Amino acid sequence: MTLEEARLAVAVASGRSPGSLLLRNAQLLNVFTGTIEPTHILVAGRFIAAVGESVADADAAEVIDLGGAHLAPGLIDGHLHIESSLVTPDTYAAAILPRGVTGVVWDPHEIGNVAGVPGIRWVLEQSEGLPLDVWLTVPSCVPSTPLETTGATLGLAEIESLLAHPRVVGVAEIMSFPAVIEGDSENLGKALLAEAYRKSPEGHAPSLSGRDLQTYLATGIASDHESTTLAEGLEKLQSGVFLMVREGSVTRNLEALLPLVEPRHGDRIGFVTDDRLPHDLLDEGGVDFLVRRAIHGGVDPVYAVRCASFNVARHYRLPRRGAIAPGYLADLVVLDDLDTFRAATVYKAGKRVAEGGRLEATPARGPADPAAVTGTVTLPPLTEASFRIGAVGREVRCIRALPDQVLTEELRVEPTVRDGAVVADPERDLLKLACIERHGKTGNVGLGLVTGFGLRAGALAGTVGHDHHNLLAVGVSDRDLLVACRRLEELGGGVVAVADGEVLAELALPLAGLVTAEPLPAVRAKLDALEAAATSLGNRLPSPYMTLSFLGLAVIPELRLTDRGLVDVRRGELVPLATGP
Amino acid sequence: MTLEEARLAVAVASGRSPGSLLLRNAQLLNVFTGTIEPTHILVAGRFIAAVGESVADADAAEVIDLGGAHLAPGLIDGHLHIESSLVTPDTYAAAILPRGVTGVVWDPHEIGNVAGVPGIRWVLEQSEGLPLDVWLTVPSCVPSTPLETTGATLGLAEIESLLAHPRVVGVAEIMSFPAVIEGDSENLGKALLAEAYRKSPEGHAPSLSGRDLQTYLATGIASDHESTTLAEGLEKLQSGVFLMVREGSVTRNLEALLPLVEPRHGDRIGFVTDDRLPHDLLDEGGVDFLVRRAIHGGVDPVYAVRCASFNVARHYRLPRRGAIAPGYLADLVVLDDLDTFRAATVYKAGKRVAEGGRLEATPARGPADPAAVTGTVTLPPLTEASFRIGAVGREVRCIRALPDQVLTEELRVEPTVRDGAVVADPERDLLKLACIERHGKTGNVGLGLVTGFGLRAGALAGTVGHDHHNLLAVGVSDRDLLVACRRLEELGGGVVAVADGEVLAELALPLAGLVTAEPLPAVRAKLDALEAAATSLGNRLPSPYMTLSFLGLAVIPELRLTDRGLVDVRRGELVPLATGP
Secondary structure (H helix, E strand, O other), rough: OOOOHHHHHHHHHOOEEEEEEEEEEEEEEEEEOOEEEEEEEEEOOOEEEEHHHHOOOOEEEOOOOOOOOOOOOOEEEEEOOOOHEEHHHHHHHHHHHHOOEEEEOOOOOOHHHHHHHHHHHHHHHOOOOOEEEEEEEEEEOOOOOOOOOOOOOOOOOOOHOOOOOOEEEEEEEEEEEEHHHOHHHHHHHHHHHHHHHHOEEEEEEOOOOOHHHHHHHOOOEEEEEEOHHHHHHHHHHHOOEEEEEOOOOEEHHHHHHHOOOOOHHHHHEEEEEOOHHHHEEEEEEHHHHHHHHHHHHHOOOHHHHHOOOOHHHHHHHHOOOOOOOOOOOOEEEEEEEOOOOOEEEEOOOOEEOOOOOOEOOOOOOOOOHHHHHOOOOOOOOHHHHHHHHEEEOEEEEEEEEEEOOOOEEEEEOOOOOOOOOEEEEEOOOOOEEEEEOOEEOOOOOEEEEOOOOOOOOEEEOOOOOOOOOOOEEEEEEEEHHHHHHHHHHOOOOEEEEOOOOOEEEEEEOEEOOEEEOOHHHHHHHHHHHHHHHHHOOOOOOOOHHHHHOOOOOOOOOOOEOOOOOOOOOOOOOEOOOOOOO | OOHHHHHHHHHHOOOOOOEEEEEEEEEEEEEOOOEEEEEEEEEEEEEEEEOOOOOOOOEEEEEOOOOOOOHHHOOOEEEEEEEHHHHHHHHHHHHHHHEEEEEEEEEEEEHHHOOOHHHHHHHHOOOOOOOOEEEEOOOOOOOOOOOOOOOOOOOOHHHHHHHOOEEEEEEEOOOOOHHHHOHHHHHHHHHHHHHHHOOOEEOOOOOOOHHHHHHHHHOOEEEEEOOHHHHHHHHHHOOOOOOEEEEOOOOOOOHHHHHHHOOOHHHEEEOOEEEEOHHHHHOOOOOOHHHHHHHHOOOOOOHHHHOOOHHHHHHHOOOOOOOHHHOEEOOOOEEEOOOOEEEEEEEEEOOOEOOOEEEEEOOOOOOOOOOHOOOOOOOOOOOHHOEEEOOOOOEEEEEEOOOOOOEEEEEOOOOOOOOEEEOEEHHHHHHEEEOOOEOOOOEEEEEEEEEOOOOOOOOOEEEOOOOOEEEEEEEEEEEHHHHHHHHHHHHEEEEEEEOOOOEEEEEEEEOOOEEEEOOOOHHHHHHHHHHHHHHOOOOOOOHHHHHHHOOOOOOOEEEEOOOEEEEEOOOOOOEEEOOOO
8 A cells, every 4th residue: 555545545434535436235244253244335446445334325436236245355365376277377367356366376386397586587577467466475396306307496595586575475385395304404494484584484294294294384384285184184273284275176175174164263274276277267266166165065154255365365464455344455256146156246456357257358468478488398309219118127117197186106017018119008008108308408308108098099298297397298109209299399388189190189388388378268178179189099087188297296106207217206216117127 | 493493393393303391291272273182292492393192202301291281372462561560671571471471562652752763772672582572563653742842753764764673563553543534644654664564553543433443444554452342342343453452550441342352253352451550560460461351251261362372473473473383482381270370380482481470580681771761851950930830810721630540631720829820729639730841852841730639748740751751740839849850850760759848759760761670579669658658648549640640641631731731632732721811
């Protein structure tokens, strides 16, 4: 709030000047008292000037009678990766604003892995001035492991260089909990840096409990969004964790944790989406989906809203956000109906931005894409021979991809060998998997085998490959793998399906190889075409490209493939394809 | 937390290193869940390393079995003026630590009025390294009005010069609510300064409601501790105010607000003492008194504790304070009994500081007193004639002092005139009142009449005179008034009772003319002697020196006396003694 705005707010509240907007006869969801109050709201520019019976007849440029409609503060998503929706922040904003979401806390972990500090500065630029508040947490684990090549490294100095930014509100989920528990100085240092800037050190502690959990929290790490069971959630809550209840596309925990979402837990619970794939974003929405589901699940509606607004704002100390009261930003959601939690009208900072589910105006894109996030796919010189796996003995490791799971399993199989090389064998659902370093650094090509996809021919490939985002390709023929990689290089990143040397379907993701400036419906259509192409090739997995994108994730068990080769996650080391000598 | 401390905490929590302290078999008051849990607490140096069954048998240098005693986090007083207790912060700490109070948020408003920024820097120095956390809010209203002479002025630049200090957590109670409501840039600027530093703009909005309250809050002012009725408290709570429930010596609001002190209000309520006179501090305690009273009044004990710990810590974002959980500071209170809320043992930052109501060691005093707060009583040259009031007509204004109230009334009386001058008339309980500028600036002497004390002879005087802290003296004879003033100048400030040219009793307050380095029992004994002396002179008021100290307070109705003369508070202007021409 500037001094001019403060003077205006005070003049309007006191009646010396007319307001910009008066919303009469609202049923206000009061997050402070947990009650619903019939009242009136007077707005002065970006801010709420006054609430109450005393402004029922206040003077304002626009007066709207809400006729008893419910009014909620704009929702705030406590933790997400916009990259998961494959779009730029303006597109994300366009999708989410009409649903009543007026703020998000974004951990640009994927862009950080590809493009480092310049990439995150681009994120800050691109999200400046949107009608959606975009707060950032600085990715803390880039790279996630030393067993992979990333486009950038974010050490203590790089993280600190971003922490003073007013929209940076924390250090993002510190995922390397084993290193934290071991007392690794670099990881502890990241948590302490956040504290030194009076910002929040965010956590990521899947399945941690007992002494391990206590040890992780002894550092001061403040939150967690990885609880999957009631017992886990309760233990974290008792231990002082700001419990983020997550309902993403990949992982859905709301139902399990619902009994904890209770007014008696006050400010200790927040709602987050973490990851929302384009389909889910369009069909279900963002953090509004959690509010809706929580209400359906019997949670007090005011408290459900509070978990996705005030509680998140308090956790990160987001200024003047998360409630409807004098001095707060006028982020307001008029609801058609409290049970369905559908937004009829959405105001951001006092301006109507959406009505009946439609935006008033398309959010402006940020400045042109700088070098930081374009041209990020630089492959080594590739030929069909790049995909050749020399014969290596009688037993090899094979990754088993599981339907709709991030976990994988390690199998031991007898390889199919032809002409002295291990080959894909569709009859046995043994496919070739490649992870190709794409940041123009090492030119590494990691090769292995995977089962579970069921492809009979062709190849699927993409430059979204958690967390290093090297190119991951699965396929039957080396030729199609090569074609897929070349096409991705031409596109500057994306996802492709190839067969018989031809591209069947594709989605270009030219920004960091992760996101596109295209609108969501176009993205969805292309993803549908990609799924259809995969199906035509014999795919049996529900989400083959997503599953593929996780096959390189060297922090979740059991067996993974990075550009440096196969990783045994439990042992935390590279292992050869062959199990024998 | 330093990196070394983080490494230690993690090593202890995980069991690789022994802890410094293990408290076994505690009944822990868990402020996060509102429950009481049987558990064990493992401490590593200053911090709690781990809590839970998993550390029941952890290795530690000291192991104490609490045998099921209740364990609460150290209490934190959300707003007070230590000056009201007439002692230095180390003395205050010594009084309050054995009661389980381990932190306070101090608005050094009185010292600020006398000694400005250097005085507040002295406060910061004096409170550094104590076994009590002393957080500061920067006084926002120095001077309180333009109708008085203070020792210093704290403008925007002066306030800003203090805001970056890590123990400064806000801008203190913005008392000039009429100026805020009128949109005065200086006052709005003070609130915005706090926000710019991500610190808290604190409020003071007695009796404000409806549109006035909304206007005041439109600035972003975050708290209030002036509610005296349930309706007032509820309206403020609904309007987003962090509701500080106050139980001071001068003003007591807990009982009226008790119905609001409910777990459903979660983090929205804090406990504060504001002002505690030495007697009350010794007999009742500090913010522990509110917890005790709230529990007696039926408030859930865990929630009562939360209002005086976690909620205050959250409001100001005090790091790692206000709860018992891994990563938090080991500020722990073992209770004899939950109902009486008596502290058996108190730990501050992992060290035992008190046992059975007794300190383990006297807190060290800060560095020697600098010029900023010594020699602060510089009076103009005074003679008996300085107290002469020339005859001014047939009717004059007279202040009526009321028992145990800060409010005064304005009376109109016929003056008693002798030798062409208005004189005190003990028969009619008309006493002479003087307010003498003592900061060595203007040398102003304000003169008037007061009724209510009932003195038959002598004079009472003190250099505690809210908020400007000029010398206030009430008396029968000009000679005794003069003797009292001269003695106060010799003492460098304090409180005296004089009769027949002799000092009957006195308390020296040589630091800023407001506080003493003497211990509280000595202060209490001298105050008792002063009260006895006043009684011997005929005083009828229950707290004559306190009442006297408020007679110069030009912001609370009705009639006051400053060094510039009589102030009609409602009109906000100086008025002459005589009502007629």
